Amino acid sequence: MAERITIAGVMTGTSCDGVDIAAIEFDPESWTPKWEASLPYPKKLRERVFKLQAPGAKTSVEEIFSLHTEIGDWFGDVLLDLIEGLSADERPAAIAMHGQTIAHHPTKRPHGFTVQLGDPTRVAEKTGRTVISNFRQGDLAANGEGAPLVPLYHYLLSSILPGGHDGIAIHNLGGISNFTYIDPKGGIIACDTGPANVWIDAAMEKNTKGKKHFDAGGAVALEGKINLPVLKALLKHPYLKLPAPKSTGRDDFPPEYFLSRAKAVKGNDLVATATAYTVETIAQAYERFILKDRQPLSAIYLCGGGAKNEAIRFWLSDRLDGIEVRTIEDHGFESQYIEAQAFSFLGYRSLLGLPVGGKWTGVEEFAPPGMITPGKNWMQVLKSLP
Numbered sequence: 001m002a003e004r005i006t007i008a009g010v011m012t013g014t015s016c017d018g019v020d021i022a023a024i025e026f027d028p029e030s031w032t033p034k035w036e037a038s039l040p041y042p043k044k045l046r047e048r049v050f051k052l053q054a055p056g057a058k059t060s061v062e063e064i065f066s067l068h069t070e071i072g073d074w075f076g077d078v079l080l081d082l083i084e085g086l087s088a089d090e091r092p093a094a095i096a097m098h099g100q101t102i103a104h105h106p107t108k109r110p111h112g113f114t115v116q117l118g119d120p121t122r123v124a125e126k127t128g129r130t131v132i133s134n135f136r137q138g139d140l141a142a143n144g145e146g147a148p149l150v151p152l153y154h155y156l157l158s159s160i161l162p163g164g165h166d167g168i169a170i171h172n173l174g175g176i177s178n179f180t181y182i183d184p185k186g187g188i189i190a191c192d193t194g195p196a197n198v199w200i201d202a203a204m205e206k207n208t209k210g211k212k213h214f215d216a217g218g219a220v221a222l223e224g225k226i227n228l229p230v231l232k233a234l235l236k237h238p239y240l241k242l243p244a245p246k247s248t249g250r251d252d253f254p255p256e257y258f259l260s261r262a263k264a265v266k267g268n269d270l271v272a273t274a275t276a277y278t279v280e281t282i283a284q285a286y287e288r289f290i291l292k293d294r295q296p297l298s299a300i301y302l303c304g305g306g307a308k309n310e311a312i313r314f315w316l317s318d319r320l321d322g323i324e325v326r327t328i329e330d331h332g333f334e335s336q337y338i339e340a341q342a343f344s345f346l347g348y349r350s351l352l353g354l355p356v357g358g359k360w361t362g363v364e365e366f367a368p369p370g371m372i373t374p375g376k377n378w379m380q381v382l383k384s385l386p
């Protein structure tokens, strides 16, 4: 069939733990996940990305744009390598790359901005493929938040998850935490709730002097004791009180913010307190945006790297009594690749000229989707679209 295209979604989130790549084949009637891959973040690049987001960071145009080029080259090399190892049938015709966020300030209206690094022309040139990038800018231009953008893919997933028509949420635990609630009629409520792993990772790095980047399985948190006064003080963060639509990023919740306010908390307790903050801010968001209005919520499906953190899962389940907290892994999906798959889907929508946000980003009508950088195969891409 001619109208069929494989798109590789490429995601590098706020955690900077690595690049997740997931390919889906689309035709007008169906979508089929094809393959996934993950590669670690080069240490030097990761450090430079974090440095740009530290509070009061001083930087230069040269640093920002050389990083833009280097991340683009890194993506291009990684993808070329991967593509060369694939069979002709598995090779993607297009690459939908999110890019590395270094700033997300949508609400500085009328001139809000969001910045994702990684030059798409580098990727198009190296791979010969067509690249879709800069997914958030068009949404911002139409006065949207530009985030979260995964809800349309979560909506697609909900149709194949148990209870998907009874009111469920799909909850992504990356560096930042965001949920998509799909009501029984198919309506969507979604927003970022605050940090998922940024502070947990920072606590782990502090405790281990940088040797460990995350709390595997949540084991450290489960050993620690939550410092309630510190938790309570941190819950005064202004983002938590904002109405939806809303979105946030590492620069609203920098590790330094947490570590300086939790100075008195040590060892496992620091990790436990960061984890409790993630859980409490998530629970409050559900209470405020879903449960208060008596919307049915039968289950929350966790995805993203934090779905592997049992402390988050157990504590959230305790906190939201009566609501099933599951992971999407139990239903045949790898939690780590949901976001990369989402961007593959948003890449497809962009090629069709369809918006990638919606009511939940604050955009009711059309907003320009991802930007297209034609590759050498552009005519072939056009022929594979309906």
Ligand SMILES: Nc1ncnc2c1ncn2[C@@H]1O[C@H](COP(=O)(O)OP(=O)(O)O)[C@@H](O)[C@H]1O
Residues within 6 Å of the ligand: 012, 013, 014, 015, 016, 017, 018, 173, 174, 175, 176, 197, 200, 201, 213, 214, 215, 216, 217, 218, 303, 304, 305, 306, 308, 309, 310, 336, 339
């Ligand atoms: N086995 C695990 N146990 C607990 N947490 C994990 C595990 N694997 C990954 N994570 C967490 O997930 C984060 C990465 O999640 P990811 O979905 O890739 O986020 P992002 O989109 O921000 O890159 C890591 O920084 C870590 O905190």
Ligand SMILES: [Mg+2]
Residues within 6 Å of the ligand: 011, 012, 013, 015, 016, 017, 018, 019, 020, 305
């Ligand atoms: Mg990641």
